[in-house]
Amino acid sequence: MNDEQPLSEFRILAWMLSDDQHRRRCLADGLNEEHFQLHTTVAGEASERSLPSDDYDPHVWVDKMANSVPDGSGYAKWLTILRRSYAARIAADTAMLVQASNDPDFNRSTMEANLELMRQALKGPTGAVKADTLFAEMAGELKEMKELGEFPGLETGFGELDAMSGGMRPGELWVVMGKPGKGKTALMLQILLNASGGSKPALGFSCEMMRTQLMGRLCANVGRVDLTTLLQPSKWKNGDMKGIKRAKEFMGVRNFWIDDTPRMTLSHVQAESERIADSEGGLGMVFVDYIQILGTDFRKGESRQQQLGRISGGLKQLSKQLKCPVIAGSQMNKDNEAREAADIEQDADVILKI
Numbered sequence: 001m002n003d004e005q006p007l008s009e010f011r012i013l014a015w016m017l018s019d020d021q022h023r024r025r026c027l028a029d030g031l032n033e034e035h036f037q038l039h040t041t042v043a044g045e046a047s048e049r050s051l052p053s054d055d056y057d058p059h060v061w062v063d064k065m066a067n068s069v070p071d072g073s074g075y076a077k078w079l080t081i082l083r084r085s086y087a088a089r090i091a092a093d094t095a096m097l098v099q100a101s102n103d104p105d106f107n108r109s110t111m112e113a114n115l116e117l118m119r120q121a122l123k124g125p126t127g128a129v130k131a132d133t134l135f136a137e138m139a140g141e142l143k144e145m146k147e148l149g150e151f152p153g154l155e156t157g158f159g160e161l162d163a164m165s166g167g168m169r170p171g172e173l174w175v176v177m178g179k180p181g182k183g184k185t186a187l188m189l190q191i192l193l194n195a196s197g198g199s200k201p202a203l204g205f206s207c208e209m210m211r212t213q214l215m216g217r218l219c220a221n222v223g224r225v226d227l228t229t230l231l232q233p234s235k236w237k238n239g240d241m242k243g244i245k246r247a248k249e250f251m252g253v254r255n256f257w258i259d260d261t262p263r264m265t266l267s268h269v270q271a272e273s274e275r276i277a278d279s280e281g282g283l284g285m286v287f288v289d290y291i292q293i294l295g296t297d298f299r300k301g302e303s304r305q306q307q308l309g310r311i312s313g314g315l316k317q318l319s320k321q322l323k324c325p326v327i328a329g330s331q332m333n334k335d336n337e338a339r340e341a342a343d344i345e346q347d348a349d350v351i352l353k354i
Contacts (some may be wrong), residue, residue: 009036009037202287219248223243283326286319
């Protein structure tokens, strides 16, 4: 451990506790629990560093931090120390993993991934970017779009929609709005199915239907079998069997996942999307059916309208974080259409009303 690490951690934590504005500054600089290593070390180093020990009673430690607030003049130095220490721990962990493995492919991928983590640990979040750097970044994206041809984004499978939109681009939130029974889920499933033919998997979250029900709908569509017939195997005829076989073969070459976790929350969608993106090397698209059923953490005094706005905002941020489009359904009715749609529309890049 860096000799200055314990004191730097203590000062930053005390500074964060002293004022909400200080806390937001630290969070904006990308600090999280991974940057702090003290929890068991502070007691052993307290006497030498003039840090409060008290047998490391966390309650006493927090109280003393709150009463030992630094003025913040050394914040940039403390931040650099924490970032360097965090990067050093990533390097040490990487070395241990590589030494314990005899798999060259695993070692190479581990070193590449952790090298990027070290870079991020040292520089922090992207934050503000200078105009000339930003222009070069935009020019690079435009060049990639030109090379992709007529539809620079992910094709939906609907020709007119792709022609109007150019496809679903990374970082975009698409919202499909409609009243119950108007085909929101069917439309999104078709887009999911089309997206699942790419190199990166599509990921669907079903807050309403069970995953087998969704698969039934997809198979009925692909196999051109009536859904009611599909769900009654005793009535299958020869033509139905051929359709089901066709659907099975088609699904065998598709790349998508479906999650139907009960009482699903925004936090679950975010965490599971990140997990699968990490394991699969990214995601082609995320599908959420639908916003009004998706739960979120309760905040005192918050209206349902504000909750829905927070959910749509969270989905928008997820699309930016994972650099893939997110498409979500939104159920409208006469009572909530104007009130709830306003907040959701603020976050959406594309709105489809059916």
